[in-house]
Amino acid sequence: MDEPPQLQRIGHWRMAVWALRVGYVAVLVAIAGLFVMWAGSTSWVLAAGEISWLAAVVVTLTGFLWARHELPAPRPGVRSMRLTLIHDSVHARPSA
Numbered sequence: 001m002d003e004p005p006q007l008q009r010i011g012h013w014r015m016a017v018w019a020l021r022v023g024y025v026a027v028l029v030a031i032a033g034l035f036v037m038w039a040g041s042t043s044w045v046l047a048a049g050e051i052s053w054l055a056a057v058v059v060t061l062t063g064f065l066w067a068r069h070e071l072p073a074p075r076p077g078v079r080s081m082r083l084t085l086i087h088d089s090v091h092a093r094p095s096a
Contacts, residue, residue: 016063
């Protein structure tokens with residue numbers, strides 16, 4: 001990925017990456033909630049997954065936009081940053 005090197009040092013970026021990871025788990029919980037609901041049980045698992053996913057979306061978007069705002073003047077495009085966000089969320093980085 002051709003991400004700006006300073007992007008990993010921005011706290012809002014790390015927040016967006018972790019919120020997206022939490023969003024992945026929330027989607028899995030919502031899918032499990034669908035199966036539980038189809039099996040005839042209550043839909044509280046589905047509701048918990050949906051609410052968690054919505055919260056993760058808000059935090060991810062906020063962190064993404066703040067991180068983009070903190071980058072210096074020739075900022076990368078939204079599309080390339082979005083792909084970088086997805087890449088960073090599924091690939092662990094070694095700690096420095």
